[in-house]
Each structure stands twice: as structure tokens, then as C-alpha cells.
Amino acid sequence: MTEPRRRERLRPLELVTFAALVAVAVGAITLMATRDPILSLIFFGATFVIDLVVIAMLMLAVTPNKQMDGEIRPDAENHPHQ
Incomplete structure (x- = not known):
């Protein structure tokens, strides 16, 4: 397992x-x-708590590594029929 990068550790x-x-x-x-x-x-x-809840909910809605519709995977270029 790889260590998280500095950017990933500082995100919260x-x-x-x-x-x-x-x-x-x-x-x-x-x-x-x-x-x-x-x-x-x-x-x-009140603003601090509400902001934390809203930001947490928005972060849950984001899937960071999800493939977009119509996006071609890098490995699909070499093996188009797999």
C-alpha cells in the first residue's frame, strides 16, 4: 500500500x-x-458548523477517480477489444 501524498494528507x-x-x-x-x-x-x-457540514456533504458527492462518460482509459488504447 502506498503512503498518501502530502496534498492528500493536508486536504482535510x-x-x-x-x-x-x-x-x-x-x-x-x-x-x-x-x-x-x-x-x-x-x-x-453556527457558520463554522454549517460550513463544515456543507463541505463534508459536497466532498461525499465527489468521486475522485470515477471515469467520465465517453472518456477513454489509457490501457484501452492498446487493447480496444477487452
Whole structure:
């Protein structure tokens, strides 16, 4: 079995970081609009959790190695009748 590449190991960290950045933006906007830090923290937490769930669901919908319709496999070029 091969070791996962660095990109594959860091992928979850990238997704969590993206969710955190979106949540920080929503929290900052809420803080600037309402001047209420408690409400801002609530919006930050809710946005972070919702973003994580949405990103996880989108990642489940993607099949990374699925062959596209009409795509020719590299080994099919040499053996067209198999």
C-alpha cells in the first residue's frame, strides 16, 4: 500500500481552514453591524458548523477517480477489444 501524498494528507486541514475563514468573515461582519460580541460569537460558531457540514456533504458527492462518460482509459488504447 502506498503512503498518501502530502496534498492528500493536508486536504482535510484545507477544508477546515476554509470553513474557519468563512466563519470569521461572518462573525466580523456581525460584530461590525451589531456591536454585540456574544451575537458575533454565536454567528461565528453556527457558520463554522454549517460550513463544515456543507463541505463534508459536497466532498461525499465527489468521486475522485470515477471515469467520465465517453472518456477513454489509457490501457484501452492498446487493447480496444477487452
